[in-house]
Amino acid sequence: MKEIKAIIQEFMLPKVVEALRAHPEFPGLTVSRVRGFGRSGTEEDLSETPPKCKLEIVVPSTLVDSVVELIRSHAHTGRPGDGKIFVYTVDEVVRIRTGERDQDAL
Numbered sequence: 001m002k003e004i005k006a007i008i009q010e011f012m013l014p015k016v017v018e019a020l021r022a023h024p025e026f027p028g029l030t031v032s033r034v035r036g037f038g039r040s041g042t043e044e045d046l047s048e049t050p051p052k053c054k055l056e057i058v059v060p061s062t063l064v065d066s067v068v069e070l071i072r073s074h075a076h077t078g079r080p081g082d083g084k085i086f087v088y089t090v091d092e093v094v095r096i097r098t099g100e101r102d103q104d105a106l
């Protein structure tokens, strides 16, 4: 299992979420509003940076490539600040309602 963490421009969120919802095996996501900067923004005042959205999505490893590509293609404008996608290994998942674990819990 992997966690995909994507930082995208806030105004791209509806388009990205619509594409993810259309993925037949999409298991769910968490979204929060964040601020930050990348390489091209180290001189900026943090409070004046445009708000970004952080998406956190845990998927079976087999889905990583397709989900990353969906996010990349739907969050892309080609201009600076489009965002970044990070992928991590997830050790355990528990579904609270059923007690299912790991892939069964996704």
Ligand SMILES: Nc1ncnc2c1ncn2[C@@H]1O[C@H](COP(=O)(O)OP(=O)(O)OP(=O)(O)O)[C@@H](O)[C@H]1O
Residues within 6 Å of the ligand: 007, 034, 035, 036, 037, 038, 039, 040, 041, 052, 079, 080, 081, 082, 083, 084
């Ligand atoms: N190395 C990083 N670690 C953690 N968060 C990052 C990192 N790089 C970028 N981010 C987050 O992603 C957001 C978007 O980054 P951004 O797309 O501006 O990266 P960049 O390297 O400056 O690329 P670009 O030149 O396309 O702007 C930042 O506001 C920040 O929240």
Ligand SMILES: [Mg+2]
Residues within 6 Å of the ligand: 037, 038, 039, 040, 041, 080, 081, 082
């Ligand atoms: Mg930048």
